[in-house]
Amino acid sequence: KAGVTQTPRYLIKTRGQQVTLSCSPISGHRSVSWYQQTPGQGLQFLFEYFSETQRNKGNFPGRFSGRQFSNSRSEMNVSTLELGDSALYLCASTLTGGLSEQYFGPGTRLTVT
Amino acid sequence: GNSVTQMEGPVTLSEEAFLTINCTYTATGYPSLFWYVQYPGEGLQLLLKATKADDKGSNKGFEATYRKETTSFHLEKGSVQVSDSAVYFCALSTGANSKLTFGKGITLSVRP
Numbered sequence: 001k002a003g004v005t006q007t008p009r010y011l012i013k014t015r016g017q018q019v020t021l022s023c024s025p026i027s028g029h030r031s032v033s034w035y036q037q038t039p040g041q042g043l044q045f046l047f048e049y050f051s052e053t054q055r056n057k058g059n060f061p062g063r064f065s066g067r068q069f070s071n072s073r074s075e076m077n078v079s080t081l082e083l084g085d086s087a088l089y090l091c092a093s094t095l096t097g098g099l100s101e102q103y104f105g106p107g108t109r110l111t112v113t
Numbered sequence: 114g115n116s117v118t119q120m121e122g123p124v125t126l127s128e129e130a131f132l133t134i135n136c137t138y139t140a141t142g143y144p145s146l147f148w149y150v151q152y153p154g155e156g157l158q159l160l161l162k163a164t165k166a167d168d169k170g171s172n173k174g175f176e177a178t179y180r181k182e183t184t185s186f187h188l189e190k191g192s193v194q195v196s197d198s199a200v201y202f203c204a205l206s207t208g209a210n211s212k213l214t215f216g217k218g219i220t221l222s223v224r225p
Binding site for chain 1: 159214
């Protein structure tokens with residue numbers, strides 16, 4: 001069974017631009033969560049989607065948004081990029097969410113210059 | 114709110130040494146507790162978990178016991194290997210949602 005895939009793996013953007021990251025969960029998994037990992041703040045929860053609906057949201061500004069499609073694939077979008085948005089963005093999928101085991105993708109490394 | 118505190122790192126050990134990584138938590142309700150490991154250039158992998166007090170999670174020689182009285186979930190391994198070199202994260206989840214609250218992580222380096 002294929003694992004969680006994230007594209008692209010690396011991305012370089014300029015301040016003020018926007019970016020879209022993609023996550024394909026494990027086949028059959030319906031819940032996708034997104035996390036931001038930085039050296040200063042560590043791993044922080046962004047949001048969770050289940051059956052195309054945002055079910056939970058972390059404390060990030062409105063520039064961070066996401067969506068989920070009917071095939072459970074998810075995208076997250078960051079608008080008006082700031083230098084502080086440089087991070088590793090990880091997505092995780094679970095069968096139904098809740099306390100089911102979360103499987104993480106390799107992440108997308110975003111660098112904002 | 115929920116929080117997880119891990120001991121400061123990094124930690125450097127010789128092969129076959131005993132490992133303890135401390136983790137304490139603050140949570141509302143009754144959390145489930147996890148240890149995740151991140152190898153260089155990869156995402157996180159679940160190492161072990163415990164869902165209720167006094168449960169012991171174990172995997173690949175690693176163990177951690179859910180101690181409600183001390184709100185702790187310390188990770189131990191009796192004999193580390195070079196291949197255990199990675200970053201280790203303690204995490205918790207409460208309620209019915211998937212949100213994980215992570216500690217800062219600690220880098221373990223094991224030298225031959």
